[in-house]
Amino acid sequence: MRELLRYLGRLLPVLAVLLVGLAPAARAQEAAAEPGAELQVFLLTMGQGDQVWERFGHGAIWLRDPQSGTDRVYNYGLFDFQAPGYWKRFLKGDWIYQIGVSDISYTMLEYQYLNRTMVAQALNLTPAEKRELQAFLEWQALPENREYRYDYYRDNCSTRIRDVLDRVMGGRLRAATEGVPTNTTFRWHTERLIADDKLSYIGLLIGLGPAADRPIDQWQEMFLPEYVHDQVARLSVPDADGRMVPLVSSEHVLVEAANRAPERTEPPFWFPYFLAAGVAFGAALAGLAAWGRRARAGRALFALLGSLWSLLAGLSGVLLLALWTLTNHAIAHRNENLFQMEPLSLALVVLLPALALGARWAPRAARAAAIAVLAIAVLGLLLKALPWFHQVNGSLIAFTLPAHLGLAAGVWMLARKGSGVGVQGSGESPIPSHQSPVQTGNW
Numbered sequence: 472m473r474e475l476l477r478y479l480g481r482l483l484p485v486l487a488v489l490l491v492g493l494a495p496a497a498r499a500q501e502a503a504a505e506p507g508a509e510l511q512v513f514l515l516t517m518g519q520g521d522q523v524w525e526r527f528g529h530g531a532i533w534l535r536d537p538q539s540g541t542d543r544v545y546n547y548g549l550f551d552f553q554a555p556g557y558w559k560r561f562l563k564g565d566w567i568y569q570i571g572v573s574d575i576s577y578t579m580l581e582y583q584y585l586n587r588t589m590v591a592q593a594l595n596l597t598p599a600e601k602r603e604l605q606a607f608l609e610w611q612a613l614p615e616n617r618e619y620r621y622d623y624y625r626d627n628c629s630t631r632i633r634d635v636l637d638r639v640m641g642g643r644l645r646a647a648t649e650g651v652p653t654n655t656t657f658r659w660h661t662e663r664l665i666a667d668d669k670l671s672y673i674g675l676l677i678g679l680g681p682a683a684d685r686p687i688d689q690w691q692e693m694f695l696p697e698y699v700h701d702q703v704a705r706l707s708v709p710d711a712d713g714r715m716v717p718l719v720s721s722e723h724v725l726v727e728a729a730n731r732a733p734e735r736t737e738p739p740f741w742f743p744y745f746l747a748a749g750v751a752f753g754a755a756l757a758g759l760a761a762w763g764r765r766a767r768a769g770r771a772l773f774a775l776l777g778s779l780w781s782l783l784a785g786l787s788g789v790l791l792l793a794l795w796t797l798t799n800h801a802i803a804h805r806n807e808n809l810f811q812m813e814p815l816s817l818a819l820v821v822l823l824p825a826l827a828l829g830a831r832w833a834p835r836a837a838r839a840a841a842i843a844v845l846a847i848a849v850l851g852l853l854l855k856a857l858p859w860f861h862q863v864n865g866s867l868i869a870f871t872l873p874a875h876l877g878l879a880a881g882v883w884m885l886a887r888k889g890s891g892v893g894v895q896g897s898g899e900s901p902i903p904s905h906q907s908p909v910q911t912g913n914w
Contacts, residue, residue, distance in 0.1 A: 647702070
């Protein structure tokens with residue numbers, strides 16, 4: 472209860488300032504005769520949060536109706552982890568989101584609690600456009616209409632808002648932004664916003680395919696709420712009298728996050744770190760194999776580390792292949808990282824321990840598998856010279872190629888005939904029993 476009162480104490484002054492500032496506009500609209508003139512429309516833009524899905528921001532539409540006394544916030548970003556079949560749909564790339572409706576007070580309290588900034592832009596729509604927007608949102612919020620098939624980049628909480636605003640404005644937003652280059656891609660923005668979550672960054676580096684690297688225009692860039700905010704702020708529209716006016720008449724900060732770092736303005740350049748880590752890991756594998764020619768401990772550590780790496784690479788390859796062939800995750804299809812993380816690596820999970828234990832059949836098979844994995848990785852690098860292979864995966868190649876090289880070098884050393892594998896410490900004489908040592912030095 473104390474926490475609730477504390478949040479209310481922070482919320483009420485903001486609401487008071489907002490309502491005082493909006494009162495003149497509300498009175499003017501109420502005086503107007505045309506239906507819909509009394510409605511007030513706000514685009515809400517929320518900043519980053521702490522969870523992975525909050526790193527990209529959020530958006531909603533707030534409709535304030537003084538006649539009915541309602542302040543309804545329409546939010547296209549609702550999902551439920553506990554919903555039946557959610558994870559199955561998620562894995563298949565066919566999961567469902569829905570639009571929800573709440574009031575502005577609850578929404579502000581929620582973002583106060585989450586410590587996320589929330590900005591409201593008052594939109595200069597005509598009475599007819601406001602009525603159309605309200606009717607459409609109410610229709611979409613009906614139980615039979617509220618669900619939609621979600622897509623990370625092409626059909627999310629932000630693109631839905633973009634599309635509904637464009638709809639009521641007769642296509643003006645699309646006309647102003649479609650075809651206008653941004654010099655960015657879906658991957659560029661994704662890496663920029665997710666970089667501080669290192670595990671998610673690496674997962675997306677592996678999982679995003681070449682579709683994420685196609686240049687996007689300003690219309691597509693509005694998959695992010697911050698760019699819907701920016702584009703509506705630049706747009707001019709005709710008012711009820713046909714005069715061109717700014718679409719955004721005013722802007723208000725409803726909630727301001729405390730002690731939250733500003734979001735990155737560009738992706739991090741971590742290529743040197745991936746390369747250094749890859750070279751160090753590959754050198755460690757080769758070094759353990761060299762030690763393993765003389766000691767069982769070296770062979771055991773080489774087999775353990777090499778098998779773990781091969782398991783990771785192989786399972787990643789299986790996952791990438793499954794995403795391409797078995798799911799609707801179009802952004803992951805035709806992923807060139809399959810050259811670097813091949814299912815073939817799984818064979819080495821068995822072959823490396825067998826090689827380290829001295830199995831007679833293992834050297835040739837392990838050598839062939841390791842060389843094949845390395846050759847495929849090298850091929851993936853060489854194909855970058857062709858225009859059809861444009862995926863931005865240099866950082867991943869910088870790590871995986873030295874790792875595959877170190878593993879192949881280690882297998883080659885241990886698989887060489889006479890390497891001492893399986894003989895070290897046996898107590899047998901290296902001189903055949905039917906021969907005598909040659910005496911030298913006496914004439």
